[in-house]
Amino acid sequence: MQTPQTKEERMRPNALGRTIAGVIAVAGIAAGSVATAGTSFAATTGTAQTAAAAQPAAVAATQNFGLTSAEAKNVQNFLADYWGYTGAIDGQLGTNSWKAFQRCLATYWGYTGDIDGDPGPNTIKALQRLLKDDYGYTGAIDGIAGAGTRAAFKRFAA
Structure with a gap:
């Protein structure tokens, strides 16, 4: 047994x-x-x-850098109005949202990378330049989306 x-x-x-x-x-x-x-x-x-x-790792599906969905929708509406964003206004900053943002950053804020929708260090540096000029960012232009970058990005999105 x-x-x-x-x-x-x-x-x-x-x-x-x-x-x-x-x-x-x-x-x-x-x-x-x-x-x-x-x-x-x-x-x-x-x-x-x-x-x-x-195969290389895919771009992250969304990167809101601390924004709420409502704040991210504000950013997407801005991108749709001025930078050719045609995706859903869903509060998720995905590849197409970041491509539109990169077009903005390339035009005015010194972004020189590919328009690839990847919010990597070069995109963040250009975003920090925008935030430093108009939204109270006081940190270094270092390509790291730390607390100061996120707080200023929330002010931008408000």
Whole structure:
């Protein structure tokens, strides 16, 4: 007669379960990579895994830098009125919001990077120049969206 399993033993995955889960994960990665590779060639599993691992990280979905949704909607309305933003006024500063903001920052505030929608250090430096001139930012132009940058950005968005 078999002894009943303890709770810990029932919760611990068995070796076969781990193996099956690993195979499914590898197959899913390979299938997704091959599906996005196009119809011109089919990648081997090893190539597909390497390609998936080598892809750059995507731009963050949204970056509000401490703004509430209502404040971010104010920014999106400004961007829609003056800088060609055509996306949803949803209070989420995503890639298209930041592309429009980068156009503004490139025109007036010294932004020289790509219009890529990534609010990285160069975008933040240009934003800090805008905030320093008109919205009470007193910190360094350092490309870091710290407390002072966020407070001034809230004043901009009000």
